[in-house]
Amino acid sequence: MKITAGLAPMAGFSNIPFRLLCHSLGADYAVTEMISAAAVCFNNEKTLTLSEISSREGPCALQLFGHDAETVSNAIHILLGRTCEEESVRPAAVEINMGCPVKKIVSSGDGSALMKSPELAGRIVKFARDATSVYKIPLWVKIRAGWDKNSINAPYFAALMADQGAERITVHGRTRELMYAPSSDNAVIQAVRKAVPDSIEVFGNGDICSAADAVKMIDQTECDGVLVGRAALGDPWIFSELKALGDGREYAYPSVDERVDAAIELTRAIVERNGENYGIRMARGRAAHFIKGIRGSANVRDMLNHASSFDEFESILRRLAR
Numbered sequence: 001m002k003i004t005a006g007l008a009p010m011a012g013f014s015n016i017p018f019r020l021l022c023h024s025l026g027a028d029y030a031v032t033e034m035i036s037a038a039a040v041c042f043n044n045e046k047t048l049t050l051s052e053i054s055s056r057e058g059p060c061a062l063q064l065f066g067h068d069a070e071t072v073s074n075a076i077h078i079l080l081g082r083t084c085e086e087e088s089v090r091p092a093a094v095e096i097n098m099g100c101p102v103k104k105i106v107s108s109g110d111g112s113a114l115m116k117s118p119e120l121a122g123r124i125v126k127f128a129r130d131a132t133s134v135y136k137i138p139l140w141v142k143i144r145a146g147w148d149k150n151s152i153n154a155p156y157f158a159a160l161m162a163d164q165g166a167e168r169i170t171v172h173g174r175t176r177e178l179m180y181a182p183s184s185d186n187a188v189i190q191a192v193r194k195a196v197p198d199s200i201e202v203f204g205n206g207d208i209c210s211a212a213d214a215v216k217m218i219d220q221t222e223c224d225g226v227l228v229g230r231a232a233l234g235d236p237w238i239f240s241e242l243k244a245l246g247d248g249r250e251y252a253y254p255s256v257d258e259r260v261d262a263a264i265e266l267t268r269a270i271v272e273r274n275g276e277n278y279g280i281r282m283a284r285g286r287a288a289h290f291i292k293g294i295r296g297s298a299n300v301r302d303m304l305n306h307a308s309s310f311d312e313f314e315s316i317l318r319r320l321a322r
């Protein structure tokens with residue numbers, strides 16, 4: 001069974017080095033961290049850096065958040081007008097974030113707050129689609145099940161977004177109220193699949209930790225593909241597992257040495273992109289995910305917190321390798 005699987009957008013994590021790693025391990029596509037449409041329009045340098053896509057990556061969608069249709073449209077023109085000058089870094093799609101549950105985001109009317117305002121969300125999608133069409137780039141939307149248990153509206157909402165021009169809907173099967181626990185509900189993904197025309201792709205998201213979870217989600221929902229979030233942070237090899245399944249090959253979980261090597265290579269890439277000082281601080285949390293569960297990793301994690309150079313970081317991590 002071939003499964004199309006992407007790396008979920010994760011603020012603070014889905015940056016170029018991590019996306020490159022996931023692509024190299026078999027991710028079919030990735031999505032950038034969420035990017036503020038308003039900050040793009042203000043020419044915010046940090047935001048523009050977040051929107052960069054490397055020419056060495058596989059397909060990567062650019063994710064935007066915003067609650068004003070004109071601002072979202074302007075941001076798309078700024079970003080695509082720029083990136084389309086260089087064919088190699090064209091995003092695979094633009095995705096509008098209508099799922100982020102974080103208080104700071106929803107209190108401005110962004111992210112999952114839009115699920116409470118379907119008309120406004122539809123207007124944003126229409127403006128965004130008009131803008132992406134100029135560059136012949138698809139428009140996607142990422143949503144949740146709804147705002148809370150009393151307002152689960154994903155099927156109706158998704159159909160409206162499709163009507164306004166969204167070409168792929170990714171559904172995280174939790175309401176905003178649930179944030180990230182307890183478990184995601186595949187039934188709502190199935191209901192979205194049924195509610196939108198067959199020509200619109202529906203991707204399922206939530207709690208995929210293994211190839212078996214992805215197969216179960218596809219069997220239960222008939223979705224067109226899956227998006228893996230938190231599980232990929234410590235186990236980006238999940239994409240290799242999914243590829244092996246699709247090719248009918250045996251899959252072997254990576255050895256301790258392979259996990260340590262991957263943590264070191266990711267750190268190297270983060271440091272190259274961000275400088276040693278900031279890069280090492282960023283890499284601590286990332287490397288910790290990779291070595292979780294390895295004997296001695298708690299000690300090593302503490303030591304990494306005090307490492308200040310790449311060489312020191314590498315030699316501490318190597319202590320775990322056999």
Ligand SMILES: Cc1cc2nc3c(=O)[nH]c(=O)nc-3n(C[C@H](O)[C@H](O)[C@H](O)COP(=O)(O)O)c2cc1C
Pocket residue numbers: 008009010011012013032033034063097098099100142172205206207208227228229230231
């Ligand atoms: C640290 C973190 C950051 C996230 N940032 C984003 C984001 O920028 N945009 C977005 O649409 N979703 C974001 N999400 C949600 C994920 O994309 C995904 O929908 C969610 O984690 C559920 O999938 P999972 O169970 O596979 O982790 C984030 C999640 C986490 C844990």
